[in-house]
Amino acid sequence: MNIYKFARFVVAVIFKPLYRVKVEGADNIPSKGPVIICSNHISNLDPPIVGITNPRNIYFMAKEELFEKKFLKILLNSIQAFPIKRGMRDRNALRKGLKVLNDGHALGLFPEGTRSKTGEIGRGLAGAGFFALRSDAVVIPCAIVGDYTRKTKLRVVYGKAIPMDNLRREKKSPQEVTDVIMEEIKKIKENALI
Template sequence: MPLAFLMSEVWTMDRAFKVLVTVLLNLLTHWEVEGRENLPPGGPLLLVFNHLAWWDAPLAIAALPYQATGIALKDLQRVPVTGQLLGLTSVIWVDRGRYDREALRQALAVLKEGGVLAIAPEGRMSVTDSLERGKPGSVFIARKADVPILPIGLIGTDKVSGEWRSFRRPHLKVVIGKVFRLPEGRKYASRKEERQADADFIMERLAELLPPEYRGVYADSVE
């Protein structure tokens, strides 16, 4: 294969990774996508998703037509395989437990330039296999950038390892919700309270896309 082709925009590292994970998903799982009609043609766009397992990112990459930039903890760079695979994608590395001004600048720049940014509002992989409380800091970008938000519900990724140990192909599902924006005009006692309300609003939109067993602390928010 000519080097010029490999270096062209047609065959970027992101595209190569998308092809790779799609092939692996087709071979190792049964997966489906619901709600493609809700997909906007492009950015600026903020993708938000529930975070259950390592397979969340590959599944979203395979299912969505965007070359999105993700946000990941710098700690993951040292994790064998995971760090190397994330390095093949467009990712912004952030420090755990502190305000990372440079990461925020990069994230806002992606959206300002009309790109697609993906975040997990829970701020980490769930330890309950269901929705945890959204983190105020993780959704600061949503309010600051003021761009459309696309909720993505991921189902079944928490069961991948168990199914493989039983020599079964797991069933995975991606549910694409409708684009929304954060509400305006609400009054709060503090900025922190406002950001938590924003986080809860986003998480409730995710809960609407998930079956009851995945809704966690937001189970009562879905009618």
């Protein structure tokens, strides 16, 4: 068992009962080929929650500051995370993300770029649209609904793939594509709250 699978197993054993995690729509995630999982961002615990609630091994981007401490750097590298500089266009991170997708893997993104302090879904950054337009990846929206307390169940809802053909045909910009992705995430969350 590699470190990623071991870490996912340990986190699942702890988090699933602790937060009463309920997963919906995981069958929307293709079992093979490049896929981009785009989720809202409400907590530092979101990456492990997305990591344990779907069948794919996911490569996550993580803010560069987390890689400054040696132990964290070793841990993050071992679970397939790679750094991104926030607040600027990071060409190395963009190249790494495209390589992950071109190699047929899953890339996990939180398009808002930072956690929502209110729980409301904010506007996403253009990076998600960039990866969607520059790769052949299937784009799966995901909504984390609830909070990380024991009072309620935490729901992780994966939506159906977002069709990219029309967006490419209409020559949509990366930001416009990200806006479409974020709208889908909002719809999933709103439907989950009904």
